[in-house]
Amino acid sequence: MKLSEIKTILETVETVNFRLPDGSYVPEHFHVTEVGVVTRNFIDCGGTVRKEIGANFQLWDANDFEHRLKPKKLRNIIALSERVLGMEDSEIEVEYQGVTINKYGLDFDGKDFVLTVKNTACLAEDACGITETKKETEVKNEQSCCTPGGGCC
Template sequence: MKLSEVKAVLANLDRVDFQFEDGTFVAEHFHITEVGQVTKKYIDCGGTIREEVKVNFQLWNADDYEHRLKAGKLLNIIRLSETKLGIVDAEIEVEVQGKETIGKYFLAFNGTHFLLKNTLTACLAEDACGITPSKQATPTSCCDLNAGCC
């Protein structure tokens, strides 16, 4: 979901809920501690230089169980970030504190609440590494010194 889509959804919501793919919800007393823009510039294992720009929301649970983030408040935080930080209309990535570490999720909306979609790693240069779906479990993949990449 892009930032513009989130803003359009928030304009028609009262409360904000986030649900994981397993059906559980982020505690309703969460805070959004950060709204920001993250730029990542990197080189993949095939030698291609890439750049990603994402809008980042960071969710945090505190001990203030009476806290409830309203949609209008989040919309105001987003507008302030656009004005003060120059945030662009990019895909949203949501960070949520798990039991042991921070998880990163893509964002979707199901008509009622926001869905936290699991993220996965992937080889971005499969053609350079010779990876096909049938070869993905084979040890001679992208990290093999004879594979022509990495």
């Protein structure tokens, strides 16, 4: 989700809820402790120089059980960050504490903001000699067809 999308959604919702990938929710008393611009300059394993710019939100829950972040307050935090930091309309990454700091993508299901799983990937597969791997469903289908009566023989 891009910054412009969350701003539009915040105009229409009455509450700000974040649902984790496992279906549980970030506690209602969470705080947004950071809204920022994250710039990554790096070289991938194939030697290509890359630059990524993104928006970052950090969620945190404390013992402040009466705290409830309202949509207008989050809009104001975003607006201040845009003015002060010069934030662009970038993809949002959300940090939230698990066993360590977890990083998520962001989506909206019509009611709740949904923290989505992010994965690592090789950005230079052609330079590394990595061949495309089969999707998990393809592997499962192959395994199931080669069982007795599966029709593969």
